[in-house]
Amino acid sequence: MRISRLVTRTLRDDPPEAETASHRLMLRAGLIQQVAAGIYAYLPLAWRSLRKVEQIVREEMDAAGSQELRMPALQPMELWEQTGRAAAFGDNMFSLEDRRGRPLALAPTHEEVVTNIVKGNVQSYRDLPVILYQMQTKFRDEPRPRAGLVRVREFTMKDAYSFDAGDAGLDASYQAMAQAYRNVFRRCSIPVVMAEADSGAIGGKDSHEFLLPTDTGEDTVITCPSCGYAANAEKASGVYPDQPIPEPLPLEEVSTPGMKTIASLCEFLGVDEAQTLKAVFYAADGEVVFVTIRGDLDVNEIKLKNALHCNELRLAEDEEIASAGLVAGSASAIGITNVRRVADPSISSGGNFVVGANKNDTHYRNANYPRDFVADLVTDIALTKPGHLCAQCSTPLTATRGVEVGHIFKLGTFFSETLGAYFLDSEGEQQPITMGCYGIGVSRILAAAIEQNHDDRGIIFPAPIAPYDVHLVALNMADEAVAEAAVDLYDRLWAAGIEVLFDDRTDAAAGVKFNDADLIGLPVRLVVSPRNLRQSAVEMRGRTSEEAEMVAVDDVVEAVRGTLQPA
Incomplete structure (x- = not known):
């Protein structure tokens, strides 16, 4: 492809709306x-890369025994209502009606x-196992799209579905898909962490995310540096600092004028946060829920939503x-009977807590569970934080930000x-067929690869997913010898199966061409110039190389091929 014909335009300055490196550089x-x-x-350069990502995914899925098919993005809403997932996805699902008023959905997924x-093609255990997959456009009405291709409303996804005769078969399919995903990310030069995750609206029992560690990521991954435990913060479990259980003291009312937060209350009374119980009010499908947790901990809203089996969970309005x-x-569960009460087990770690007295500017000292209050449900709803101890080996946990690039689920028989x-x-x-599902964000892989592979000059495309292998720069195309040599080299490279982006512009200065080559970030840059040709050579430089080398014109094809070969 000649740049003079390429539908694209590079920018000298960073777009003001760009939030992340990948967003900025792709624009x-x-x-x-x-x-x-x-x-x-997706403009032509991005589309070529996406097709290469798709091919890598396709090769690994096929190698794992999957079969590719294509399903419609437009689906009858009654299917989603039958499984109850129309409500689970809620406003995130695009919905519409056809001309006869029948409700339809633009599919966010295809279970x-x-x-x-x-169901229409499998009858016997002899027909199983089966794994089906597709590359397809998905639609989700994200409330806050951000970071370019990281959080969008229309995206390309590979979704796969396994069908087995039982749990043992599902386990085998799940592991096969996990390994296929590792292979995909390795080939795309994306280092990932495989972390336990919440299943969300997809449903199912076990699930894992594949996350690219990056400071600009939306997800927090809790990891153990000792045993390798890793889980999304929504799912992570840890051991928070325990508190001694003192001899219960009588409940005592104290005046706390203006004290509305745990921090101000602790400073006023001279106590630690772990000596308090905080009250948090939620609306679960419109019903007010009273949540109690130890004051030094925070509520994990995903755990709470799962415990309540609700479709919508939000903080309650005033x-x-x-x-x-x-x-x-100034609230506590003491004397509360008219709303549903949920508590974290931390209410039993310690004692003689400071809690609200259910009247303004007043708290109680020495509240103890279950002497002074009860809960309708006591379950783990605490957010695991860095510094909490690993439940497996007691090592302090750490936290890393990350971008989700893949997610796998054990669906079971729902x-x-x-x-x-x-x-x-x-x-x-x-018997009901046992299912799993497996998603990779194909377009997000492209963004993640750029997020991981760039420098202050631009993108550093991993060779397997670069839109072209070589960026051929011709300096002074008005020089007949340069033009002839550059076109000849362009043709020879393509004939050898090496994909070339040829900067043949006659109106662009050398500095502009070099800056664009670094910005686009193809693996190899070749420069044809009058000075180089006087040496019967071409300048060759890898995108990450500090120094260029001179290669004889006749040896360029083999030199490029050697540079592109994986180590």
């Missing part, structure tokens, strides 16, 4: 163009449709709190039972 290098919030066009496909007869800033996908086992008995 500057002319890889993507924003159409609307969270909606991007329902693929289950029906297998009006909702008041209508439930609760006093914000979808097959709900949608009637059964098989006959070896005894002739009907």
